[in-house]
Amino acid sequence: MIVVMKRGATREEIEHMIQRVEELGLKSQPIYGTERTVIAAIGEKRDEYRHSLESGPGVSEVVSILAPYKVASREVKPESTVVRVGSLAVGNSHIGMIAGPCSVESEEQTMATARAVKAAGATALRGGAFKPRTSPYSFQGLKEDGLKILAAARQETGLAVVTEVIAAADVPLVAKYADVLQIGARNMQNYRLLDAAGEEGKPVLLKRGPSATMDELLLAAEYILNAGNPNVMLCERGIRTFETHTRFSLTLASVPYLHERSHLPVVVDPSHGTGHASLVPRMAAAAIAAGAAGLIRSRSEMLTEL
Ligand code: PEP
Ligand code: MN
Numbered sequence: 001m002i003v004v005m006k007r008g009a010t011r012e013e014i015e016h017m018i019q020r021v022e023e024l025g026l027k028s029q030p031i032y033g034t035e036r037t038v039i040a041a042i043g044e045k046r047d048e049y050r051h052s053l054e055s056g057p058g059v060s061e062v063v064s065i066l067a068p069y070k071v072a073s074r075e076v077k078p079e080s081t082v083v084r085v086g087s088l089a090v091g092n093s094h095i096g097m098i099a100g101p102c103s104v105e106s107e108e109q110t111m112a113t114a115r116a117v118k119a120a121g122a123t124a125l126r127g128g129a130f131k132p133r134t135s136p137y138s139f140q141g142l143k144e145d146g147l148k149i150l151a152a153a154r155q156e157t158g159l160a161v162v163t164e165v166i167a168a169a170d171v172p173l174v175a176k177y178a179d180v181l182q183i184g185a186r187n188m189q190n191y192r193l194l195d196a197a198g199e200e201g202k203p204v205l206l207k208r209g210p211s212a213t214m215d216e217l218l219l220a221a222e223y224i225l226n227a228g229n230p231n232v233m234l235c236e237r238g239i240r241t242f243e244t245h246t247r248f249s250l251t252l253a254s255v256p257y258l259h260e261r262s263h264l265p266v267v268v269d270p271s272h273g274t275g276h277a278s279l280v281p282r283m284a285a286a287a288i289a290a291g292a293a294g295l296i297r298s299r300s301e302m303l304t305e306l
Pocket of ligand 1: 184207272
């Protein structure tokens, strides 16, 4: 259920309703919008709860949330979320341009790429220090040394740093250096990692799993939101299909679909989505035409991987 507060409801009225929701044994999740505040009341739905909440001070109405995800849904928050951190703004007509190497390979490579992407108009730098590799024999990333290089690149260029975290135990270390925690496609349903990123509080870029449905992506985002972190960006990076000419199939219909269902901004990754550098510029343009709130583009120099 969501408790929709009246426009102009006071802080005290909102606090009172949060308390009332919790007294009923439901989890409360207030969402402060520019238009109105709503309180998501999550737990078992009972009619008597609805009546007791409806009569509360400052309450406009109490409505059921139909979607399986609650806090992520547009029913709860009609206005689009804008995620802002440092040089990066994503959502509601702010288009974030996140670019950089697939992995941080050396200081020279990262610094040169950071300068180049900044000059080309990027608003954030990406680069993996912890790499989730299909093969255990592939380069696994420079780990903390890589994070330090990214922090130095931010210092010089002013670009916000987006970097991947692959394990819940690494969240504090990665958050010490990063502006945005990237949760990769392979980890989309690593629920302990989602909880840890939610509790940490830094903005999260959550990539769609290669075999995840949109509902599964939104429910994964719900874990982060439910842990109290409202700054989540969804990322379409292609799914696995029977097609082998591209590395994945970049399904751009997900962009307007997700924007219809959720207030969270959708970023598109045309590099991993296609696996071919020559296809990236046109798919990037197509993503923006589909309403994407940002692009994340990468290319490795040392590896053949994008
Ligand atoms: C990456 O961004 O470098 C990456 C590993 O992407 P994905 O999780 O989408 O495969
Ligand atoms: Mn990559």
